[in-house]
Amino acid sequence: MNLLIIGAPGAGKGTMSERIMDDYHLIHVSTGDMLRAAVKNETAVGLKAQEYMNRGELVPDEIIHDIIVERFSQDDMEAGFLFDGYPRTYAQAVDLDEILKQLGKKLDCVINLNIEDQELIERITGRRLCPACGEIYNIYTKPSKVEGVCDRCGESLIQRKDDNLESLQVRLSEYHKNTQPVIEYYQELGIVKDVDASKDKEDVYSDIRDILEGLC
Numbered sequence: 001m002n003l004l005i006i007g008a009p010g011a012g013k014g015t016m017s018e019r020i021m022d023d024y025h026l027i028h029v030s031t032g033d034m035l036r037a038a039v040k041n042e043t044a045v046g047l048k049a050q051e052y053m054n055r056g057e058l059v060p061d062e063i064i065h066d067i068i069v070e071r072f073s074q075d076d077m078e079a080g081f082l083f084d085g086y087p088r089t090y091a092q093a094v095d096l097d098e099i100l101k102q103l104g105k106k107l108d109c110v111i112n113l114n115i116e117d118q119e120l121i122e123r124i125t126g127r128r129l130c131p132a133c134g135e136i137y138n139i140y141t142k143p144s145k146v147e148g149v150c151d152r153c154g155e156s157l158i159q160r161k162d163d164n165l166e167s168l169q170v171r172l173s174e175y176h177k178n179t180q181p182v183i184e185y186y187q188e189l190g191i192v193k194d195v196d197a198s199k200d201k202e203d204v205y206s207d208i209r210d211i212l213e214g215l216c
């Protein structure tokens with residue numbers, strides 16, 4: 001099963017992806033995570049991407065094309081994959097179709113997480129992450145027991161550089177401008193399933209499971 005999860009920043013793509021991966025054993029492909037790793041490791045891609053990311057802007061399509069082609073060269077993708085945060089532009093969606101066609105693969109379903117922008121502000125500006133185990137917290141809605149320290153592994157929590165109001169506003173406007181056409185592209189193919197992402201996490205996941213069970 002090959003899936004794409006799509007939604008504005010803070011809609012819950014990361015959290016829902018983790019649950020889907022665990023239950024359906026798919027390979028999680030997050031271009032955001034791949035780019036952050038590239039920035040951290042100061043690779044050529046990372047150095048090119050860094051400025052765009054800090055400003056909350058999209059990284060150019062050519063860079064994204066290269067990291068996706070490189071990712072498909074690894075054998076584990078045969079097991080089925082879950083794209084998270086990619087494709088983000090119409091050009092990336094068209095490009096992905098071409099890449100998949102050449103590999104004899106296709107996307108089975110696009111899970112579209114719907115939520116109002118206003119709700120995302122608290123989620124994003126309050127978000128804190130554990131750099132060691134990946135646990136996600138929120139200082140307003142899901143604080144760690146000890147402030148700034150991961151409950152699971154004791155590591156100091158961090159805030160993503162782009163999780164501030166200024167970057168969020170740019171990211172939201174990029175999302176509406178560039179990613180809405182991606183959703184429309186897949187709607188025309190008839191593979192989009194809409195999910196109300198403003199609900200409680202468990203309810204959102206239960207809706208996603210219902211969709212995926214229908215595909216299995």
Ligand code: AMP
Pocket residue numbers: 009031032033035052053054056057058059060064084085086087088089092162171
């Ligand atoms: P994310 O973790 O998915 O919110 O991505 C963080 C940042 O990485 C975005 O704000 C963009 O700057 C960049 N990025 C991630 N995925 C893509 C993509 N598919 N196309 C362009 N830029 C991306």
